Amino acid sequence: MAQQKTILRALAGETLPTPPIWMMRQAGRYLPEYRATREQAGDFLKLCYNPELAAEVTLQPIRRYGFDAAILFADILLLPQALGADLWFVTGEGPRLSTITTPEELGRLKPVADIHETLNPVYETVKILAQELPKETTLIGFAGAPWTVATYMIAGQGTPDQGPAHALKAANRPLFEGIMHRLTEGTIAYLSKQIEAGAECVKLFDSWAGSLQGDDFTEFSIKPMQRITAALKEKHPGIPVIAFPRGAGTKYAGVHGATGADCVAVDDGVDAVWVADHVQKDGCVQGNLASSHMVTGGQGLVDETRRICDALSGGAHIFNLGHGITPEADPANVQLMIDTVRGG
Ligand code: CP3
Secondary structure (H helix, E strand, C coil): CCCCCHHHHHHHCCCCCCCCCCCCCCCCCCCCCHHHHHHHCCCCCHHHCHHHHHHHHHHHHHHHHCCEEEEEECCCHHHHHHCCCCCCEECCEEEEEEECCCHHHHHHCHHHHHHHHHHHHHHHHHHHHHHCCCCEEEEEEECHHHHHHHHHHHHHHHHCCHHHHHHHHHHHHHHHHHHHHHHHHHHHHHHHHHHHHCEEEEEEECCCCHHHHCCCHHHHHHHHHHHHHHHHHCCCCCCCCEEECCCCHHHCCCHHHHHCCCCEEECCCCHHHHHHCCCCCCEEEEEEEEECCHHCCHHHHHHHHHEEEEEEEECCCEEEEEECCCCCHHHHHHHHHHHHHHHH
C-alpha cells in the first residue's frame, strides 16, 4: 500500500517537493503551554511518567504548528532509571544519577527483562498518541544511544568532554563494555515495546558521539547503533530508524551503510552542501538549521532555512534543527521557519 505520511515517505528515500518538518525538543520550555502542563505535573520526571500529561505535551506543538511528526515525550535517562540507577533533575543544572563505576555496581543493575515495570507508563503514552494524533502525523519513538547514556551513568551528570566515561573505558575496558552491552540490550527491549505500542519510527540520540575518536567512534557509536537497528528490524520488519551521531563531522559519511539506519540526522556543525554530497547520496538525511536561529529569527533565519532546503532538495530530506530548541527561543520564530520551509 502506498505510504501517505510524508515523514515515512522521506524515510523510505522519496524526494518530496517540500521536505516534511519536525523539531528536536519541540515539546519544551519555549512553549507557555508546556510550562503550564509541567507545573501541573509537579516536575519533569512526573511529567514523563504521567501518560495523559506526557501525551498532552507531545500534542501541544502538533496543535500549535502542525508539524509532520510528533516525538514521544520522555527522556533518554529513563532507561538507566529503569535499570535501577537513581535519577533526579536539579533545576537550572540538569540531570543527576547514581554512578556506575565498579563491577559490583554494574552487577546490582536490574536485568533487562525487568525494565518494563518502570517504563510501562511510557508505552501507555505511546498508545494514547497512536490514537489521538492526526492521521497525517508520524509518531517517533526514541532512546539514547548506548555511548551517550553510558556517559551520564558513569559520570552521574552531564559533562563537557565526557571525561569520566573516557577514563573508565581506558582503565577498565571489560567493565565499560559490560555497561555498553547492558544498555544495548536494554535499548532494544525498550524500543521494541515502543514500536509494539504504536511508534512508527524510532530515533537513536548519540548526542556525545563527537567525543569518540578514531576506532572508538566505530566501536562505541556506530556498532551499538548497528546492533540495535538490526535487532529492531528483525523483530519489526520495515521499521524505519533514524541515527543521530551528533558531532560526527566528516565521519557522518558512511553512517547509513555502517548502521543500517534509514535516515541520518546531522547537526549544524556540517554544511548542508557537504551533507548533500557525502551523506544524502546514501539515503534520507534530517537537519540541520542551527537552533540559535529560533532565538534570533529575522532574515537570517529565512535565508539559512532556504539555503538548507535548496542544498538538500536533490534527495530525501526531513527538515529539522541541528540540535534541540532552547528555552530562550521565540515561538514566533518556529512559525517563521515552518512558513519558510513550506512556502518557499
Ligand atoms: O524532543 C522532544 O520534544 C522529546 C522529548 C525529549 C526530551 N529529552 C525532553 C526533555 C528528548 C528526545 C530528549 C532527549 C535527551 N535527553 C537527550 C538527547 C538529545 C540532546 O538534547 O542531546 C539528552 C542528552 C537528554 C538528557 C537530558 N534531559 C538533559 C541533559 C536535560 C537537561 C538539559 C535541559 O535541556 O534542561 C534533560 C531535560 C529535558 N528533557 C527537558 C525536556 C523537555 C527539559 C526539562 C524541563 O522541562 O525542565
